Amino acid sequence: MNWRQVFLVLKREYLTRVKSKGFIAATLLVPIGFIAIYGIGILVVVWESDVSYQIGIKDDTSQIVTALNEQSPEQYLNLSDISIDSLRTLVQTEEITGYVHITEENISKNIPLELIYSGSGGMTLLGTIRSDMRDVFRQEQLKRAEVSQEVRDIFATRIAMDSRRLSEDGEETDDDTAFLSGVGFVMGFIIFGAIFGYGGYIMRGVIEEKTNRIIEVITSSVKPIELLTGKMAGVGALAVTQIGIWLITVVGLAMLAAPILSTFMSAQSEDLAAAESMAAQADIPLLSNIPTIETSLIIYFVVFFLLGYLLYSSLFAAVGSAADSETDTQQLMLPIMAPIFIAYFILFQSSRNPESVISVVGSIIPFFSPIVMISRIAISDVPFWQIGLAIFLMIITFIGTMWLSAKIYKVGILSYGSSAGFKDLLKWIRQ
Amino acid sequence: MSKTNTIQVNNLSKTFGKTKAVQNVSFDVEKGRIFGLLGPNGAGKTTTIRMINYIIPVDQGSITINDLPVSPKTQRLIGYMPEERGLYKKMKVGEQLIYLAQLKGLSIGDAKEKIRYWLGRFNALDWNQKVVGELSKGMSQKIQFIATIVHDPDIYIFDEPFSGLDPINSELLKEIIIELREKGKTILFSTHRMEQVEQMCDDICLFNNGKVVLTGNLRDIKKKFGKNTVLMEFQGDSSFLDQLKNVRINNRSTNFAEIRILDSQSPQDILKEAINHAEIHKFHLVEPSLNEIFISTVGEDNIKIQEEA
Numbered sequence: 001m002n003w004r005q006v007f008l009v010l011k012r013e014y015l016t017r018v019k020s021k022g023f024i025a026a027t028l029l030v031p032i033g034f035i036a037i038y039g040i041g042i043l044v045v046v047w048e049s050d051v052s053y054q055i056g057i058k059d060d061t062s063q064i065v066t067a068l069n070e071q072s073p074e075q076y077l078n079l080s081d082i083s084i085d086s087l088r089t090l091v092q093t094e095e096i097t098g099y100v101h102i103t104e105e106n107i108s109k110n111i112p113l114e115l116i117y118s119g120s121g122g123m124t125l126l127g128t129i130r131s132d133m134r135d136v137f138r139q140e141q142l143k144r145a146e147v148s149q150e151v152r153d154i155f156a157t158r159i160a161m162d163s164r165r166l167s168e169d170g171e172e173t174d175d176d177t178a179f180l181s182g183v184g185f186v187m188g189f190i191i192f193g194a195i196f197g198y199g200g201y202i203m204r205g206v207i208e209e210k211t212n213r214i215i216e217v218i219t220s221s222v223k224p225i226e227l228l229t230g231k232m233a234g235v236g237a238l239a240v241t242q243i244g245i246w247l248i249t250v251v252g253l254a255m256l257a258a259p260i261l262s263t264f265m266s267a268q269s270e271d272l273a274a275a276e277s278m279a280a281q282a283d284i285p286l287l288s289n290i291p292t293i294e295t296s297l298i299i300y301f302v303v304f305f306l307l308g309y310l311l312y313s314s315l316f317a318a319v320g321s322a323a324d325s326e327t328d329t330q331q332l333m334l335p336i337m338a339p340i341f342i343a344y345f346i347l348f349q350s351s352r353n354p355e356s357v358i359s360v361v362g363s364i365i366p367f368f369s370p371i372v373m374i375s376r377i378a379i380s381d382v383p384f385w386q387i388g389l390a391i392f393l394m395i396i397t398f399i400g401t402m403w404l405s406a407k408i409y410k411v412g413i414l415s416y417g418s419s420a421g422f423k424d425l426l427k428w429i430r431q
Numbered sequence: 432m433s434k435t436n437t438i439q440v441n442n443l444s445k446t447f448g449k450t451k452a453v454q455n456v457s458f459d460v461e462k463g464r465i466f467g468l469l470g471p472n473g474a475g476k477t478t479t480i481r482m483i484n485y486i487i488p489v490d491q492g493s494i495t496i497n498d499l500p501v502s503p504k505t506q507r508l509i510g511y512m513p514e515e516r517g518l519y520k521k522m523k524v525g526e527q528l529i530y531l532a533q534l535k536g537l538s539i540g541d542a543k544e545k546i547r548y549w550l551g552r553f554n555a556l557d558w559n560q561k562v563v564g565e566l567s568k569g570m571s572q573k574i575q576f577i578a579t580i581v582h583d584p585d586i587y588i589f590d591e592p593f594s595g596l597d598p599i600n601s602e603l604l605k606e607i608i609i610e611l612r613e614k615g616k617t618i619l620f621s622t623h624r625m626e627q628v629e630q631m632c633d634d635i636c637l638f639n640n641g642k643v644v645l646t647g648n649l650r651d652i653k654k655k656f657g658k659n660t661v662l663m664e665f666q667g668d669s670s671f672l673d674q675l676k677n678v679r680i681n682n683r684s685t686n687f688a689e690i691r692i693l694d695s696q697s698p699q700d701i702l703k704e705a706i707n708h709a710e711i712h713k714f715h716l717v718e719p720s721l722n723e724i725f726i727s728t729v730g731e732d733n734i735k736i737q738e739e740a
Contacts, residue, residue, distance in 0.1 A: 002503060008533050016522060213517030217578065220484045220511040221534035223503065414487065416515065427448065 001229070005222045009230025013205065014237045027242055031249075053125055055115070056087055056099035064102050067136045076132075091118055097125070100133075107140055177379065183293060184378030185351035187301050188371045190243070191308050192344050195370070198239045198309055199316035199336075202231060203329065206320030206413070215413045224410040232313050239309060240302075247298070300377050300387070307394045308370025312336065314398075314405035318425075321412030328419035343368035351375040354382075364390050366397035404429060435462040437586055437617045438483060443492035445478055451641050452478040455492070458636045458646045460619050462585075465612055467628045467649075468621035469721065470638030476621040477514060479638075480590050483619075484511050496586065507536045512579040514591040514621075516572075520564035524550075524574055527563060528581060535582040542581065549577040553603075572600045576607060587611060589620035593627055605631065625721035635721070639729045653718040656727075660719045661690040661698055667709030675701060681723055686712075691723050 017023055056079035059065035068076040079087060079099065087099045098117025105111045113133060115126070142152050163175040209215040218227060319332045346368055350359035354376040363373035363382075369390040376382050411428040412420065420428075438460035445453040453475040460466040468476050481487045483494055485501040496505040519527055525546065532542035550556045553573050563571055572595075580587065587608075593601050608618055608631065622628050629649075636646040645652065664687055672680055672688055677696035682689035692698060698716055705711055719727070 005534060008530065012530050016519075020521075208519075212520060213513075213515040214519055215517075216481075216486065216513035216515055217511070217517070217531065218534070219486045220509070220513070221506055221531070414481075 001223070001226055005226045006230040006233070009222065009227055010234040010237065013231050013234025017201070017235070017238050018241060023238070023242070027245055031246060053097040053121060053129075055117075055129060056082070056090060056096045057102065058082065058084070058087060058099060059102045061102060061104050061107060063140055064107070064136055067139060068132065071132065071136065088116070091116060094118065097121060100129075107137065107144075180379045181351050183297075184354070184375030185347065187297075187378055188347040188351065188375040189344075191301075191305050191370050191374060192340065192347070194239060194243070194305060195308055195312045195340055198235050199312050201235050201238070202313050203316040203320035204326065205231060205235070206317050206409075207323060207326055207329075210321070210413060210416070211325065213416075219413065224413060225406050228314065228317055228406060228409050231317065232310065235313065236306065236309055240306075243302075243305065297378055301374055303391065304370045304374045307391065307398065311366065311370070311394060311398045311401055312340070314402045318405035318408040318412065321409040322415075322420040322425060324416065324419045331421065332425075339367035340371070343371040346372050347375055351379065354380040360386070364393065366390070366393045369394055407431070436460065437462045437497060438466075438619065439493075439495045439498075440479070440483070441493045441495075443479065443482065443489060443494060445475075445482060445487070445490045453482075454641045456638075456641075456643050457492075458643060460617060461634065462617050463612065463615045464617060464633040465608065465631055466617075466619045467632035467635040468619060468638065469625050469628070469635055469725070470621075470623065472623050474623075474638035475641040476623075476638055477590055480511075480513075480588055480619075480621060484509060484588065507582070508584050508586055510579045510582065510584045510587045512575065512587075512589045512592060514594065516575050516595075518563045518571060518574060518578070520562070522563060523559070524555075524561050524563060524566070525559040528574070528578055531578045532581045535584075537582050545581050545583065546577065549581060553577070569597050569600055572596060573603070576600075576604065580607070580611075585616055587616060587618045587620075589618070591622055592620050593622065593624070625725060629721050637725055637728065639725075644728050645724070649721075652724065656719050656724055658716045658718055659692045660717050660723060661688075661692065661701060662713070662715040662717055663688050663690065663705065663711065664713035665705060665709040665711050669709065671704060671708035675704065679723075679726075681720070681726075689720070689723075691719060691727070 053075055054077060055075060056077050057065045057068060059078070059080050062080060065076065065078045065080060069078060077096065079090075079096075082090075084101065087096075087101075090096045091098055097120075098115050100113055100115050102113065103111075106113055115129060117125075138155065139152075142155065163177065165173050165175045167173065209218065222230075315336050319329055319336065322332055323329045343362065346358060346362040349356060350362065350372045353359060359372065359376060362368045363376050364386060373382070373387065373390050377387065407429045408425055411431060436459045440456055440458050443453055443456040444451070456475070456479060458466075468479065470476055478487070482489050483496070483501065485503065485506050489501070494501045496508055499505050522530070528546045529539060529542045532545065533539065537545070546559075547556070550559060553576075555570070555573060558566065558570065558574070563574065566574065579589075589604075589608075592604055596604060608620075611618060620628070632649050634647065635649050635652070637644045666686055669683075669685065669688070672683065672690075675690070675696075677693045678701070679691040679693060680688055681691055690701065692701070702711070702714055705714070
């Protein structure tokens, strides 16, 4: 391999891309898009919990319906004076969503209630009505038992629990598990996206050289393996540049935001205490101090990012070389997409439960490790042998995929006319 | 150095799966001459050329360039313009030419100087900052020529150089080739349109179906075949041509015919016959065309056109 040629290819791949409008736009737009997707996701979840419904209550005791009306007058209508038959008609004509008939026995003997409704509204509707009923029934039962207000308050409380981590050398620190679990997921997700994004860059670059017909001019000066290596290194450098820009921006913004946030917080320290207890009630972790991301995590992120990129990018190049146009790549893309998506699904598990069997095994299998392992490292203390083993296996696998891809690439770039199938690829590998 | 041979191809074979693309091919390209690799599409010309350029590996036999086996080193001695031509569409003309020249081993300074010279020659200095995608087809063909010759190699290989060129660029390329030969450079080119190259080649090698059927000096080959072809211009009824025996009519129109005379037929008899039927404007006894030589060497039935591998 002539490294001067590799470097020339690298330089071209890097410079033509980094100067392109597409790169500048992507650098700006991807984070915005990322935030937008999450924003929309949260909005959808919030919207979903907001169901509109009207339930008719026929209450023979009249105590429950009063309490329900106090709690949410819009949703519960006092229809105690209407006959069951009329209630049924109301449901059928969709005047009301449904009705509940409450008798004395429901309260005194805990006989289950029955909601008669049209069947629309789904789980959220049922859940909301059920919890409303439970609250009101408990209140009524407590009242009947003539329990004092103090005891009633006790039933209403929910104790908060804070967590702190105790390290092996006896140091106690704030527990950022919730935060770090988010960081782990985001890091895994970035690697997931990057493998597709930059792999796609490489694939399109290879196809472009084929369709432009410049490939034969290039191969009369450069060996295919030099071209492939230069391409992968060039796009890799591009990836590091782009992720670097994002990292620096995030760190910079955090450093700017920290002093502002802390003055804001100290000025309102009394309110903060109140906010904390409220957050605890609602099971929302409130970050009283900004958690720190360790430098070692960032280094691991870069390492796993690069290894993941290398592992997959040569395969993307091989697919590009076998195809005659981008639309022809779908069949060949499947074996690459499948492991990336499996890794993505394991990521959901590993960012919540990093020590589960599937997380640990997934984080060591080379095709999954870049996405899964980084989330585990972010959240928990992964034994070093596991990290080391994962890195070692990824390097071995990278050598394998590179060897395979180089064989396919060498033949593929010079076959014009029709896209190759798996059979052709096997033939090329054996050649 | 052995003799004055620049490219020596020895017993070369190449197989793709079950197809024997090239079989036991040998020929020598001498220094300072124009060598034509001729034959129908799919005869194995491009495969041979790719092996000479070290783009695909040799299965059997050997190729030497200036007595060196083909390698990345010999690649730099060659300027190659493939049949499938192309450039990076999004790159600027200047940047692209510098890149391609650097890949051939030029320093950035040398590359810039030579690119200036050639752009100047083609009145194209103001294209330097243009993106290739914005150029017309003819303009980008000129850039392709520059990309091929910019590193000033000793050997030039053009695969089907005239296919897809507009007439102006065809002439320009012919001029370049002649000029290069005058400078003592060696040129090898391939084509399936033999009439195109008759005037240009010193030596030829005829390919058919992966094998060499004829190779040598074009003059000698033609002499060997003798003056056995009649070019005739006439006016009148041309149906007498169909009555002629022991001839092959290669090229025929309402008032022109190219007649290859086969065994035991004399040109004089043909002339007599012709005078009886038509008014003869021209009757010219010449050496056969390359196309005719090819057909009579291979035999009409053996010309196989197969997919180019």
